[in-house]
Amino acid sequence: MNDRSRDIGTFIPGADDDMIICRCEEITKGEIRRAVHDGMFTIAEVRRMLRCGMGLCQGQTCARLVKGIVAAELGVRGTELESASARSPMRPIEMRVLGRDQ
Amino acid sequence: MKKTADVIVVGGGAIGNATAYNLAKNGVDVLVLEADEVVGNGGSSRNGGGVRQSGRDPRELPLAIYGIQHIWPNLKDELGMDVEYHREGNLRLGRTEAHRAILNGLTDRAVECGLDVRMVEGDEAREICPYLSDAVLCASWCATDGHANPMLTTLAFYRAARRLGAVYHSGAKVTEIKKQKGRARQVVTEDGDVYEADVIVLAAGYGSRAIANTVGLEVPMHTQLMEVIVTEGVAPMFWQMLGTADADFYGHQSDHGSFVFGITGGYEDFSTAVRPVSSSIAASSACRVILGYFPILENLKIVRSWAGWIDVTADHVPVFGPVEEVPGLILVCGFSGHGFGICPTAGLLLSELAQGQTPTLPVDAFRYDRFKAPA
Numbered sequence A: 001m002n003d004r005s006r007d008i009g010t011f012i013p014g015a016d017d018d019m020i021i022c023r024c025e026e027i028t029k030g031e032i033r034r035a036v037h038d039g040m041f042t043i044a045e046v047r048r049m050l051r052c053g054m055g056l057c058q059g060q061t062c063a064r065l066v067k068g069i070v071a072a073e074l075g076v077r078g079t080e081l082e083s084a085s086a087r088s089p090m091r092p093i094e095m096r097v098l099g100r101d102q
Numbered sequence B: 001m002k003k004t005a006d007v008i009v010v011g012g013g014a015i016g017n018a019t020a021y022n023l024a025k026n027g028v029d030v031l032v033l034e035a036d037e038v039v040g041n042g043g044s045s046r047n048g049g050g051v052r053q054s055g056r057d058p059r060e061l062p063l064a065i066y067g068i069q070h071i072w073p074n075l076k077d078e079l080g081m082d083v084e085y086h087r088e089g090n091l092r093l094g095r096t097e098a099h100r101a102i103l104n105g106l107t108d109r110a111v112e113c114g115l116d117v118r119m120v121e122g123d124e125a126r127e128i129c130p131y132l133s134d135a136v137l138c139a140s141w142c143a144t145d146g147h148a149n150p151m152l153t154t155l156a157f158y159r160a161a162r163r164l165g166a167v168y169h170s171g172a173k174v175t176e177i178k179k180q181k182g183r184a185r186q187v188v189t190e191d192g193d194v195y196e197a198d199v200i201v202l203a204a205g206y207g208s209r210a211i212a213n214t215v216g217l218e219v220p221m222h223t224q225l226m227e228v229i230v231t232e233g234v235a236p237m238f239w240q241m242l243g244t245a246d247a248d249f250y251g252h253q254s255d256h257g258s259f260v261f262g263i264t265g266g267y268e269d270f271s272t273a274v275r276p277v278s279s280s281i282a283a284s285s286a287c288r289v290i291l292g293y294f295p296i297l298e299n300l301k302i303v304r305s306w307a308g309w310i311d312v313t314a315d316h317v318p319v320f321g322p323v324e325e326v327p328g329l330i331l332v333c334g335f336s337g338h339g340f341g342i343c344p345t346a347g348l349l350l351s352e353l354a355q356g357q358t359p360t361l362p363v364d365a366f367r368y369d370r371f372k373a374p375a
């Protein structure tokens, strides 16, 4: 059970909050940290709210970084957080190519 | 840790979160118990984002109209998050005379209910959405339908409820409701935690069924798999919501430029998966169908797909309201694949019911005991 009202401390602005973490969607470290303080306690929620990891590369670059930031903010180990689900297709596929399979 | 509240909401989907938000806004002490580790991980974050009136059952239509007139347009300001709501109309497309007959029937029934929807010929449809194929023969057109971002809407209600003091426990799977002195009073979770409230709102989608069973109630419903595919983002092309007479796909372009298409593989009734997973056939079959209406999209890449369950009742309309035989219990489930568009209205009505007030709109048509044995 995860009490979403448990005290994770207040949001303290950081010097590197402007650093871009998800390059596809241009999401900064500060935005991710703030989302956690607004109750987004899981990778899936952070991702659904901010779109980090939802761009063309689908999180192949930033997934680990996002996890580290969320874990640090919650005061837990990264291994305690469930990763975002991997979704098909493995690589982007044109609609005309997908449609060819009959 | 909080174990008692005025109202306990079971289920942190769009419906539960909208209810918790409205209650917290009214100063009611509310606790939400969500089984999943992730808030909103059910259909509420997986749906196609349709905010439609057309195609609705007449019983649901007043809820849809109320939301579109009074809640959706201001939701962004009210919740402090842009939920990407667009009210730019819905085209339901037809390519054959058989399609035209289906669309005529739907349109006539909607007009009878007072909805502003009409048939347009192919050329007018192409004026509304210039990217449509010449194969489009006709369409029904409802100018006040639209779409919104379901992930943002669900989380915006959660965030706003939480900011107003609603307490959320995730990973708290409810197994049983227990009565005291004839009233629903206790909520028991898988971990053995026992919570207590004056009013319990059971908004757990298909999960509501097993929980309702523990106080002797049964709702005839089943689950069905629904799937979604998403393209890479491109510059804005159009803001309408689109569907077809055959209901073989529906979709829209989202604010970040991706097209989001709700699709089916044709075998969704037979899915046996424990978790909702995309089937191997749906995306391909849907791409063929979509390109038939939108050949211009052929080089767009699909970047992502997912699936979700819908909870379908025997008459495809939700169960929604207080349960007289179990005072203190409000049952709300079975949105049958169209609960997202009406979630803001549902949240308002449920919060009124939970506070013992007369709801803004009547909910009698959604009674839990409307399912009778065959005569």
Ligand SMILES: Cc1cc2nc3c(=O)[nH]c(=O)nc-3n(C[C@H](O)[C@H](O)[C@H](O)COP(=O)(O)OP(=O)(O)OC[C@H]3O[C@@H](n4cnc5c(N)ncnc54)[C@H](O)[C@@H]3O)c2cc1C
Residues within 6 Å of the ligand: B010, B011, B012, B013, B014, B015, B016, B033, B034, B035, B036, B039, B040, B041, B042, B043, B044, B045, B046, B047, B048, B049, B050, B051, B052, B172, B173, B174, B175, B203, B204, B205, B206, B207, B208, B211, B226, B227, B228, B262, B307, B308, B309, B310, B333, B335, B336, B337, B338, B339, B340, B341, B342
């Ligand atoms: C692919 C797809 C496309 C769709 N497209 C549209 C559309 O375009 N327009 C539209 O209006 N609707 C659409 N829908 C339907 C819409 O998503 C649902 O009707 C709506 O989200 C229902 O909200 P809910 O809160 O009742 O359900 P859910 O989101 O399923 O929430 C129920 C919650 O209860 C929790 N729960 C379950 N059991 C328990 C338990 N024992 N204890 C505690 N918690 C529990 C679940 O984990 C879940 O979070 C679509 C659905 C899908 C799957």
